[in-house]
Amino acid sequence: MKCGPLARIILAIFFVAMVVSPLFIKRIAARREVAKSTLDLQTALARHGFYLQEVSRAAGVNFVHQGPTLDHKLDHIMPEVASMGASVSIVDFDRDGWPDIYVTNSAEGSHNALYRNQHDGTFKDVAPEMGVADVNQSGTGVSMAAVWGDYDNDGYEDLLLVKWGRPELYHNDAGHGFTRVTDTGLPAWVNANSAIWLDYDGDGLLDIFIGGYYSEDLDLWHLNNTRIMPESFEYAKNGGRKYLFHNLGNGKFEDVTEKMGINSRRWTLATSAADLRGTGRPDLFVANDYGVSELYLNDGKRFREVGEKTGVGFAPKSGMNVAFGDIGNQGKYAIYVSNISEEGVLIQGNNLWVPKEGSAADDLKYENLARDMGVELGGWSFGAQFADLNNDGTLDLYLTNGNVSLDHSRNYWYDFSKVAGGNTAIIGDAKNWPAMEGRSLSGYQQKRVWINDGAGKFVDVAQAVGVTDTYDGRSVAMADLWNRGVLDVVVANQRGPLLIYKNTVAPENKWIEFELTGTNSNRSAIGAQVTVFWNGQRQVQEVSGGSGFCAQNQRALHFGLGKTSQVEKVLIRWPSGKVQTIEKLNVNEIHKVKEPA
Amino acid sequence: MSASATRPIETPQWKRFVSLENRYIAPIFITLILLVGHLSFGILESYQKTLLAIVASIGTELILSRLFFGKWPNIASAYITGISVGILIRSPAYWPYAVCSIVSITSKYVLRVKGRHIWNPSNFGISVMLFLAPETVASLSIQWGNYLLPMVVIWVLGSVIIYRLKRFHISGLYVASFLIFAFLRSRLTGSPWQSEIAPITGPMYQLFIFFMITDPRTTVRSKTGQCITVICVALLEMILRLNQVVYAPFYALFIVGPSAMLIEMWLDSRRASAVGATVAA
Numbered sequence: 001m002k003c004g005p006l007a008r009i010i011l012a013i014f015f016v017a018m019v020v021s022p023l024f025i026k027r028i029a030a031r032r033e034v035a036k037s038t039l040d041l042q043t044a045l046a047r048h049g050f051y052l053q054e055v056s057r058a059a060g061v062n063f064v065h066q067g068p069t070l071d072h073k074l075d076h077i078m079p080e081v082a083s084m085g086a087s088v089s090i091v092d093f094d095r096d097g098w099p100d101i102y103v104t105n106s107a108e109g110s111h112n113a114l115y116r117n118q119h120d121g122t123f124k125d126v127a128p129e130m131g132v133a134d135v136n137q138s139g140t141g142v143s144m145a146a147v148w149g150d151y152d153n154d155g156y157e158d159l160l161l162v163k164w165g166r167p168e169l170y171h172n173d174a175g176h177g178f179t180r181v182t183d184t185g186l187p188a189w190v191n192a193n194s195a196i197w198l199d200y201d202g203d204g205l206l207d208i209f210i211g212g213y214y215s216e217d218l219d220l221w222h223l224n225n226t227r228i229m230p231e232s233f234e235y236a237k238n239g240g241r242k243y244l245f246h247n248l249g250n251g252k253f254e255d256v257t258e259k260m261g262i263n264s265r266r267w268t269l270a271t272s273a274a275d276l277r278g279t280g281r282p283d284l285f286v287a288n289d290y291g292v293s294e295l296y297l298n299d300g301k302r303f304r305e306v307g308e309k310t311g312v313g314f315a316p317k318s319g320m321n322v323a324f325g326d327i328g329n330q331g332k333y334a335i336y337v338s339n340i341s342e343e344g345v346l347i348q349g350n351n352l353w354v355p356k357e358g359s360a361a362d363d364l365k366y367e368n369l370a371r372d373m374g375v376e377l378g379g380w381s382f383g384a385q386f387a388d389l390n391n392d393g394t395l396d397l398y399l400t401n402g403n404v405s406l407d408h409s410r411n412y413w414y415d416f417s418k419v420a421g422g423n424t425a426i427i428g429d430a431k432n433w434p435a436m437e438g439r440s441l442s443g444y445q446q447k448r449v450w451i452n453d454g455a456g457k458f459v460d461v462a463q464a465v466g467v468t469d470t471y472d473g474r475s476v477a478m479a480d481l482w483n484r485g486v487l488d489v490v491v492a493n494q495r496g497p498l499l500i501y502k503n504t505v506a507p508e509n510k511w512i513e514f515e516l517t518g519t520n521s522n523r524s525a526i527g528a529q530v531t532v533f534w535n536g537q538r539q540v541q542e543v544s545g546g547s548g549f550c551a552q553n554q555r556a557l558h559f560g561l562g563k564t565s566q567v568e569k570v571l572i573r574w575p576s577g578k579v580q581t582i583e584k585l586n587v588n589e590i591h592k593v594k595e596p597a
Numbered sequence: 598m599s600a601s602a603t604r605p606i607e608t609p610q611w612k613r614f615v616s617l618e619n620r621y622i623a624p625i626f627i628t629l630i631l632l633v634g635h636l637s638f639g640i641l642e643s644y645q646k647t648l649l650a651i652v653a654s655i656g657t658e659l660i661l662s663r664l665f666f667g668k669w670p671n672i673a674s675a676y677i678t679g680i681s682v683g684i685l686i687r688s689p690a691y692w693p694y695a696v697c698s699i700v701s702i703t704s705k706y707v708l709r710v711k712g713r714h715i716w717n718p719s720n721f722g723i724s725v726m727l728f729l730a731p732e733t734v735a736s737l738s739i740q741w742g743n744y745l746l747p748m749v750v751i752w753v754l755g756s757v758i759i760y761r762l763k764r765f766h767i768s769g770l771y772v773a774s775f776l777i778f779a780f781l782r783s784r785l786t787g788s789p790w791q792s793e794i795a796p797i798t799g800p801m802y803q804l805f806i807f808f809m810i811t812d813p814r815t816t817v818r819s820k821t822g823q824c825i826t827v828i829c830v831a832l833l834e835m836i837l838r839l840n841q842v843v844y845a846p847f848y849a850l851f852i853v854g855p856s857a858m859l860i861e862m863w864l865d866s867r868r869a870s871a872v873g874a875t876v877a878a
Contacts, residue, residue, distance in 0.1 A: 007664065008707075015707040018700045022730035025692065315643065344731035345843050349689035371689050377732070414841035415792065422795025423745060432791035 141165005212240015287319025325386030400473025405443030
């Protein structure tokens with residue numbers, strides 16, 4: 001070497017510094033995080049503006065999810081292949097003005113529950129008398145997700161239940177019971193986890209999108225062989241097909257999937273729709289396991305898949321959630337897609353797709369700002385929803401996670417990663433997968449409650465605000481369960497209890513809610529956009545026919561306003577295209593708005 | 598991963614370029630892997646991250662070579678290191694790509710014994726990152742899409758090139774050892790043999806087998822020594838795998854590679870001493 005000893009010493013120091021730099025970066029990142037210790041209610045209120053208390057038992061809810069047990073050929077990896085089915089959706093099924101809760105069960109013969117809001121802080125399971133409990137009978141498959149929409153515009157929300165099995169449509173008989181609708185045109189069997197209501201053509205009738213996971217050719221209880229797994233960990237296209245059903249208005253639906261340009265066999269786990277370009281039509285975002293996400297832009301007569309072009313469909317991950325949120329109060333939606341991150345094995349990171357500055361309409365481009373904004377790592381992430389949990393005027397993010405929690409001390413990751421790297425012939429056949437033998441796979445994980453600081457960063461305060469459970473979380477739904485002007489959180493856990501986190505918010509923060517009813521538009525007002533302008537800010541939200549992972553929030557839109565006690569104006573764009581402006585609205589009120597004729 | 602650099606001086610330039618024995622073979626081959634992998638299946642985390650790894654690697658090599666050897670280096674080796682880091686490191690962050698490349702190249706200049714660097718640069722860098730930054734960094738452990746064909750093409754092409762570079766025995770023996778140990782692991786653990794051989798069907802192993810374990814600069818010189826070394830790598834990998842270490846091949850090479858080099862150096866010095874003593878006598 002030409003340089004002298006001093007230069008070599010400097011180089012050695014530089015080298016050591018570079019080698020240990022990951023440790024410093026880790027320490028710096030850790031400093032940014034809020035202390036993980038739990039806080040009492042008053043301290044949490046003072047520090048973060050809200051506190052969540054788990055009250056399910058006190059509220060009369062003691063639901064525990066039972067997982068599916070599939071064909072015995074899959075026994076050795078049953079906890080992994082049957083790791084879904086817990087879902088929750090919010091509906092006011094009896095139109096009493098109070099949100100009710102529907103939750104799915106997934107063992108053969110198990111019962112789903114419909115918790116009617118008793119208006120006194122408690123709920124009562126009325127699913128048996130309403131006829132929506134015993135829906136997991138042998139031979140019909142088991143429940144995976146449920147979404148609500150008034151498909152016949154009779155004023156009552158109807159139930160679409162998707163299963164690994166027969167999709168079911170239940171007509172709501174004026175809140176007094178449900179009747180299973182037959183001869184609807186829905187397929188006889190779909191192994192789906194994802195379904196949403198949307199009015200893709202703006203005809204005032206709610207249509208249906210169903211995203212298959214396992215192939216619809218499989219009866220998972222009677223398998224001919226074990227070749228049911230994804231052909232690839234990142235490029236699989238042997239999952240279930242997608243379905244777009246056009247509502248014909250007579251209780252029947254027509255399969256228009258191919259006609260509308262949707263043709264995919266990726267392993268869909270989550271779907272949601274929102275108008276991403278201001279066209280007045282809902283676009284469709286599909287998050288897929290074992291592959292890239294898909295974004296279908298609605299051009300009116302046809303959908304156009306632009307995942308790769310827009311940036312959201314480039315890197316294959318394990319998409320498990322789709323939630324839209326105007327996180328920057330800029331009148332445009334970011335999209336949160338959850339994935340898998342397991343220290344030392346697989347760091348996919350969750351995606352927060354934010355529209356690039358200056359891109360819009362046909363030139364729509366997204367960039368992933370999950371890392372920059374602090375919402376990237378959430379373990380084996382499942383359901384997530386945006387919601388202003390502390391009413392400070394910015395949307396926060398609640399994420400649940402955890403895949404399979406069995407033996408605390410032994411985990412399946414090594415074997416999982418071994419097979420995941422294998423060729424199609426190996427990964428695609430369940431018999432090649434090593435037995436789990438009671439081992440966990442990303443189990444017992446701490447949840448994330450990221451509060452938005454309004455300046456581009458989210459900070460996890462889950463432990464501090466009372467979210468301390470470590471169940472295998474799947475589905476998250478937001479609702480103002482007791483009409484108090486705060487959003488409570490309901491979480492469905494796989495093989496675990498349904499949790500209700502009752503929210504207490506610092507009283508100085510104001511709020512406003514909108515309960516919309518369509519007239520020319522679909523009566524559920526799914527697809528209606530509300531923009532609230534206050535204190536020089538604006539925030540847009542959209543009534544959704546399903547979002548997150550196997551979930552549906554309450555239909556009413558909730559806006560936190562911070563300390564402002566005045567809303568400048570509210571702009572409502574109905575799915576029919578009608579635009580309504582309302583001024584001088586009181587804050588701290590739920591406003592019922594009917595679409596003007 | 599370093600490129601082989603031996604070639605006869607008298608060979609004409611054009612002949613050297615088209616010859617399978619020139620130093621551009623390895624860079625061209627790894628670029629081919631990158632392109633096939635990415636254009637077919639999109640294996641890269643992002644273009645920017647891979648570019649960052651390559652630029653950081655080449656930049657570090659240029660600076661350090663200029664400073665410490667007083668000359669501009671051939672950048673083939675740094676290019677291979679950068680591109681390997683770009684393919685093998687998986688992280689949502691940018692910094693691991695830069696840090697890994699810098700650490701890899703710098704290791705060549707710092708960790709030297711008797712004028713030779715003893716760790717394969719990218720093996721060193723990647724192992725350090727996997728070990729010290731597991732919350733941010735993982736390695737590529739996915740497969741070549743859904744089909745066997747791209748994998749077979751890479752295997753065949755890689756084998757031919759490695760054969761022409763007279764290092765096929767290293768790759769071949771490693772593959773044979775891996776398979777034997779895989780079946781042994783299957784017997785010991787009760788796992789399906791398919792799951793034990795699954796990792797070697799992925800691109801990570803192709804890079805490992807064709808570039809890391811065959812690196813001329815960081816493998817021992819004798820053919821017998823190379824064979825013993827590579828069997829030891831596979832053996833240690835098996836032991837690590839039995840202990841459920843996900844990145845067993847990287848760590849096995851990290852430990853065995855330099856150990857073999859040091860043993861060879863020690864044997865060489867003993868031989869030299871013995872020869873010196875004989876001459877003196």
